[in-house]
Amino acid sequence: xxxxxxxxxxxxxxxxxxxxxxxxxxxxxxxxxxxxxxxxxxxxxxxxxxxxxxxxxxxxxxxxxxxxxxxxxxxxxxxxxxxxxxxxxxxxxxxxxxxxxxxxxxxxxxxxxxxxxxxxxxxxxxxxxxxxxxxxxxxxxxxxxxxxxxxxxxxxxxxxxxxxxxxxxxxxxxxxxxxxxxxxxxxxxxxxxxxxxxxxxxxxxxxxxxxxxxxxxxxxxxxxxxxxxxxxxxxxxxxxxxxxxxxxxxxxxxxxxxxxxxxxxxxxxxxxxxxxxxxxxxxxxxxxxxxxxxxxxxxxxxxxxxxxxxxxxxxxxxxxxxxxxxxxxxxxxxxxxxxxxxxxxxxxxxxxxxxxxxxxxxxxxxxxxxxxxxx
Numbered sequence: 001x002x003x004x005x006x007x008x009x010x011x012x013x014x015x016x017x018x019x020x021x022x023x024x025x026x027x028x029x030x031x032x033x034x035x036x037x038x039x040x041x042x043x044x045x046x047x048x049x050x051x052x053x054x055x056x057x058x059x060x061x062x063x064x065x066x067x068x069x070x071x072x073x074x075x076x077x078x079x080x081x082x083x084x085x086x087x088x089x090x091x092x093x094x095x096x097x098x099x100x101x102x103x104x105x106x107x108x109x110x111x112x113x114x115x116x117x118x119x120x121x122x123x124x125x126x127x128x129x130x131x132x133x134x135x136x137x138x139x140x141x142x143x144x145x146x147x148x149x150x151x152x153x154x155x156x157x158x159x160x161x162x163x164x165x166x167x168x169x170x171x172x173x174x175x176x177x178x179x180x181x182x183x184x185x186x187x188x189x190x191x192x193x194x195x196x197x198x199x200x201x202x203x204x205x206x207x208x209x210x211x212x213x214x215x216x217x218x219x220x221x222x223x224x225x226x227x228x229x230x231x232x233x234x235x236x237x238x239x240x241x242x243x244x245x246x247x248x249x250x251x252x253x254x255x256x257x258x259x260x261x262x263x264x265x266x267x268x269x270x271x272x273x274x275x276x277x278x279x280x281x282x283x284x285x286x287x288x289x290x291x292x293x294x295x296x297x298x299x300x301x302x303x304x305x306x307x308x309x310x311x312x313x314x315x316x317x318x319x320x321x322x323x324x325x326x327x328x329x330x331x332x333x334x335x336x337x338x339x340x341x342x343x344x345x346x347x348x349x350x351x352x353x354x355x356x357x358x359x360x361x362x363x364x365x366x367x368x369x370x371x372x373x374x375x
Contacts, residue, residue: 002028004317005063007088009055009079010070011035011044015094017309018068019048025314026375027321034058054062059086066091066116066317073170080117084109089320091118091313094179096333098170100139100357101342103334110330114215116319117234118326119333122312124184125365126271127295133364134286135263135277136188142260144189144236150251151269152178155224155244161211163220166244170221174340177269181240181254182336184268190234191358197228199347202245228343240343270291270337272297272306293370314373315365335359 009013015033022030032046034055035041044053057062059082062087067083069076069092077097083090096119097103110117123129128225135141140310151173156163160296163169186192204227205217225245241251244309254265261280266273272295275287289295294311312328319326346353 003027004065004320005029005031006056006059006066006068006313007034007053007061007064008031008068008070009034009058009086011037011040012070013088015044015070016047017307018070019044019050020165020312021307021312023222024372024375025310025317027314027373027375028202028283028310032058032061032062059083059088063138065089067315068092073166073175077106079107080106080244084113084115084117087113088114089116091316091328092120092333094120094338095175095340096330097337098175098334098341098346100338101293101332103330103337107330107334116316116326117330117333118312118316118328119330120312120328121180121262121268122309122315122328123180123181123268124187124362125294125311125315125327125370126306126308127289127370128266128271128273128275129187129268130292130294130365130370131185131275131287132263132265137364140261141256141258141263141277141281144234144258145235147191147254147256148239148251149181149185149239149254150241150249151181151253152241152243152249154244154247157206157218158209158291161208161213163206163208167206167218167222167224168218169222172224172226173206173244174223174226174343178242178340179336180249180268180344181242183332184254184265185230185232185238186332186336186359188237188265189232189236190361191232191335192230192355193233194231194352194354195228195339195342195346196352197226197343197347198350199223199226199344201225205274209348211246223344223347226343226347228346230339237333270305271295271308271311290367292367293374294365311370318373324365327365329362331359332362
């Protein structure tokens with residue numbers, strides 16, 4: 001298979017993951033990076049052996065087929081629109097955009113130009129979450145009727161030297177970490193029909209606890225403690241807790257309750273982890289792994305971790321060549337944005353909201369299909 005030329009706009013910390021892990025995949029050739037700060041682009045290019053470009057030159061480059069948007073979420077829409085207008089396929093970090101209207105505009109633009117849009121997160125393609133998907137598809141725990149998921153902590157100000165963005169509109173726990181959880185729920189049990197929530201802002205300011213701005217206070221202008229109810233088209237109802245106001249808790253990352261048993265899913269923020277299940281009244285036991293390539297540990301730290309960021313990008317590049325739908329597709333991303341922004345709106349207006357979008361569950365990624373993506 002011919003490789004597609006990949007360019008990156010945005011040379012912040014996340015770009016190192018894409019540049020380091022991209023070469024793992026057969027369809028990707030990491031060729032160039034761009035940033036509004038050329039010094040930053042040149043430093044990143046030198047680090048990974050690619051070329052540095054201005055944004056304009058990268059968008060004009062004939063050897064770049066797909067441009068990865070790693071800018072801040074507030075400009076995701078603007079930058080992805082420019083990528084499409086330049087005639088390039090686009091792949092964006094999460095969230096794709098910050099409003100449903102922006103997502104639909106991009107979808108229409110891509111369709112008019114016969115271009116693809118993909119979006120993170122792609123962690124649901126990890127071996128752990130594909131194992132959970134297999135358990136559900138095989139009917140081991142029956143039909144899912146309910147569940148819980150929680151992503152809770154006390155924010156980023158204790159360790160991040162510039163945490164301002166996390167507490168502004170467009171971020172907060174729902175839009176920053178929520179995409180991993182919402183997207184995984186959709187791939188496991190299908191699209192969401194209705195949401196409701198309660199949302200509060202507990203602390204008006206946060207104090208930076210690290211770096212050159214130590215002790216400086218930053219304002220909080222978005223909800224940081226959100227508890228939502230999600231009703232799915234299959235009838236399941238899920239409680240979702242997202243908070244940056246919690247010091248400690250004992251909630252599991254994700255539990256799904258079926259008519260024949262229960263399924264326990266590891267953190268959707270990561271590709272690997274242990275999947276557990278119980279059949280009816282039986283004991284909770286680990287589900288036997290099936291040697292999925294994206295479960296294999298390839299990073300040190302925390303006892304070893306599976307990290308296959310770029311899997312979604314690689315699947316999109318392969319899908320373009322094969323003429324099929326890619327898994328991290330625009331309909332999935334737009335529906336996830338609809339879910340998350342509706343949760344925030346429901347919390348603000350204290351009501352139930354019926355969603356106007358839907359999507360298909362992305363195709364499962366088998367061990368063989370995952371292996372075929374690797375170089």
